[in-house]
Amino acid sequence: MTETLHYRLPWQSSSVYPGAHPGQMVGAGQLFKRHEPLIASPDPRRIDLRASVLDPFSSYRVRVYQQQSSVNVYLLADLSASMGYADKQQTLIRFLLAAANSAFDYGDKFGFIGCTERIEQRWLLPAGQHLGRVSALAKQLERLKFTAGATGLQNASAFLPAERSLVFLLSDCHFPLAQLRAVLGSLQDHDLVPLVLWNRDEYAALPNWGLISFQDMESHASRTLFMRPSLRQKIVAAYRQRQHDLKHIFRAFGNEPLFITEGYNSQTVNRHLQQRAA
Amino acid sequence: MNLAVNTPWALTGLVLALLPLFNSGMRTSPAPWTALIPGDALSAFVVCCLRLCAVAAIAGLVLGMAGLHRTEQSRERIGHGAHIVLLLDRSSSMDNTFAGRAPNGSDDGRDAGGRATHGAVAEESKAAAARRLLTEFVKQRQNDLIGVAEYSTSPLFVIPLTENKNAVQAAIAATATPALGFTHVSKGLGMAISFFEQQSVTGSRIVLLVSDGAAAIDHDSELKLREWFKRQQVRLYWIFLRTAGSPGIFDQPEDSRDDNAGAMPELYLHKFFLGLGSPYQAYEAESPDALKQAIADINRLENLPMHYVEHIPKQDLSAACYSVAAFLLLVLLGVKFCEVKR
Numbered sequence: 333m334t335e336t337l338h339y340r341l342p343w344q345s346s347s348v349y350p351g352a353h354p355g356q357m358v359g360a361g362q363l364f365k366r367h368e369p370l371i372a373s374p375d376p377r378r379i380d381l382r383a384s385v386l387d388p389f390s391s392y393r394v395r396v397y398q399q400q401s402s403v404n405v406y407l408l409a410d411l412s413a414s415m416g417y418a419d420k421q422q423t424l425i426r427f428l429l430a431a432a433n434s435a436f437d438y439g440d441k442f443g444f445i446g447c448t449e450r451i452e453q454r455w456l457l458p459a460g461q462h463l464g465r466v467s468a469l470a471k472q473l474e475r476l477k478f479t480a481g482a483t484g485l486q487n488a489s490a491f492l493p494a495e496r497s498l499v500f501l502l503s504d505c506h507f508p509l510a511q512l513r514a515v516l517g518s519l520q521d522h523d524l525v526p527l528v529l530w531n532r533d534e535y536a537a538l539p540n541w542g543l544i545s546f547q548d549m550e551s552h553a554s555r556t557l558f559m560r561p562s563l564r565q566k567i568v569a570a571y572r573q574r575q576h577d578l579k580h581i582f583r584a585f586g587n588e589p590l591f592i593t594e595g596y597n598s599q600t601v602n603r604h605l606q607q608r609a610a
Numbered sequence: 611m612n613l614a615v616n617t618p619w620a621l622t623g624l625v626l627a628l629l630p631l632f633n634s635g636m637r638t639s640p641a642p643w644t645a646l647i648p649g650d651a652l653s654a655f656v657v658c659c660l661r662l663c664a665v666a667a668i669a670g671l672v673l674g675m676a677g678l679h680r681t682e683q684s685r686e687r688i689g690h691g692a693h694i695v696l697l698l699d700r701s702s703s704m705d706n707t708f709a710g711r712a713p714n715g716s717d718d719g720r721d722a723g724g725r726a727t728h729g730a731v732a733e734e735s736k737a738a739a740a741r742r743l744l745t746e747f748v749k750q751r752q753n754d755l756i757g758v759a760e761y762s763t764s765p766l767f768v769i770p771l772t773e774n775k776n777a778v779q780a781a782i783a784a785t786a787t788p789a790l791g792f793t794h795v796s797k798g799l800g801m802a803i804s805f806f807e808q809q810s811v812t813g814s815r816i817v818l819l820v821s822d823g824a825a826a827i828d829h830d831s832e833l834k835l836r837e838w839f840k841r842q843q844v845r846l847y848w849i850f851l852r853t854a855g856s857p858g859i860f861d862q863p864e865d866s867r868d869d870n871a872g873a874m875p876e877l878y879l880h881k882f883f884l885g886l887g888s889p890y891q892a893y894e895a896e897s898p899d900a901l902k903q904a905i906a907d908i909n910r911l912e913n914l915p916m917h918y919v920e921h922i923p924k925q926d927l928s929a930a931c932y933s934v935a936a937f938l939l940l941v942l943l944g945v946k947f948c949e950v951k952r
Binding site for chain 1: 642
């Protein structure tokens with residue numbers, strides 16, 4: 333099971349290390365970037381004779397090429413209790429492994445920040461290239477029972493590097509919109525890919541008739557509903573409205589969210605990633 | 611509406627009735643974020659009703675176990691009627707017919723064809739005729755308080771003044787047992803008057819003496835009876851069941867030597883009653899028809915407005931509690947079947 337995410341950056345990485353993405357560094361590459369004096373980049377093989385002749389100062393001009401750079405990939409995960417619903421936890425782990433694998437395939441560094449009510453040391457993985465540590469983390473996550481809220485997301489930017497990184501935000505966004513705005517505001521320095529993880533069972537699989545008692549996974553408050561077709565439609569409409577609101581906010585911060593409602597599928601994620609790079 | 615319970619400590623179980631307020635008793639299914647579910651007034655109403663049902667069901671069971679009942683109550687009522695004490699003669703002569711013979715026919719006052727018979731035809735005893743007619747009388751007097759006393763050698767307390775007509779009729783029917791020895795009328799009257807002692811003076815107070823003979827009343831008893839009749843304001847009706855050939859109450863002695871209480875006790879008792887100072891009426895009945903006439907007379911006369919207290923007996927409510935609880939539990943069970951299993 334090796335799913336690969338083909339992420340491409342619509343911006344230039346500032347990383348000095350060579351990698352697979354367009355970078356701001358000049359060096360070994362295929363894409364012509366500019367001419368430089370020979371003294372600045374002393375590579376006689378790249379002397380452009382035509383440009384040197386045309387130079388009014390009669391100095392040697394050397395072609396420099398854009399270096400393919402690496403980028404830091406982070407997975408910012410919401411570990412709140414609502415993420416324990418149905419198969420969300422498995423999806424989270426699956427995505428973690430897929431993202432880590434892809435990042436290592438590209439030669440990028442991968443880091444993980446898990447947020448509950450605060451950010452705990454044990455759910456922090458600094459950017460690195462060790463698959464073993466990622467698998468160990470995935471095993472730990474499998475055993476974890478999600479219980480708390482997701483307020484730690486607001487502090488996650490403090491654990492991200494200063495240079496622009498690719499950040500996958502995996503959450504179900506079941507928290508107030510104001511909190512989401514704060515999170516997005518703090519992550520504006522980075523290239524954010526929001527993945528909103530929902531499950532159809534939450535709203536679409538409700539019965540038409542009957543009594544059903546819901547217990548909130550985070551607050552443990554229970555609510556009993558007398559289900560009937562009109563109420564079911566109202567619930568579905570409420571989720572649709574919520575999706576609309578979330579899209580609106582994400583777009584306001586320049587991020588197009590991907591709603592994963594019908595089971596996680598790496599193809600869907602890949603299509604989304606390619607669309608945003610195009 | 612005075613409610614009481616048999617075992618008050620069982621009421622501590624009422625605390626259990628608060629349980630449904632803390633536990634809905636439903637299987638909860640996890641929801642990621644209930645805040646996303648829009649508010650629903652109907653659901654809230656249904657849930658509230660179900661909780662109340664559960665509270666009421668538990669409360670009903672506990673109250674049923676505690677033995678909830680309504681205490682005995684008295685209700686003041688105003689009607690037309692009287693306080694009547696039936697004072698029945700139980701001397702053995704009452705078991706004879708009006709003709710002075712032992713009855714040889716059926717004792718229920720009806721002949722083989724089922725028609726009501728008249729005296730000599732079916733040979734109905736005086737006691738049976740009195741029984742039959744008094745039963746009818748009691749049936750007609752729905753608002754009265756009626757008590758029954760009997761006398762023979764000594765007075766017999768049968769049933770105090772009560773509005774329970776079934777009890778009175780049963781008491782009258784109980785005189786069907788064979789009668790006893792002698793006639794001791796003064797003690798019987800004393801007991802009949804004593805029935806009124808604890809009663810308030812309202813309506814008319816009647817002692818209906820049904821006898822077929824009399825006895826001399828000694829001087830002491832005479833004094834006492836005079837005083838009691840006056841104090842209790844009792845009207846006296848005497849229905850004298852005269853056996854054919856025996857001396858009646860209105861007969862004057864032919865011989866002056868017979869003019870004493872020993873020889874003509876009926877006449878002297880009548881005279882004593884006339885001299886009591888309280889309203890008195892005597893009827894001489896020589897057949898069941900005459901007896902019927904006398905009773906109809908009394909029925910017509912004695913209908914003064916009366917203020918009385920009706921007693922409603924203790925009423926057990928635990929069965930009602932259990933049935934209400936059972937109904938509510940059925941409702942809750944039905945709701946349980948409507949619960950969505952996820």
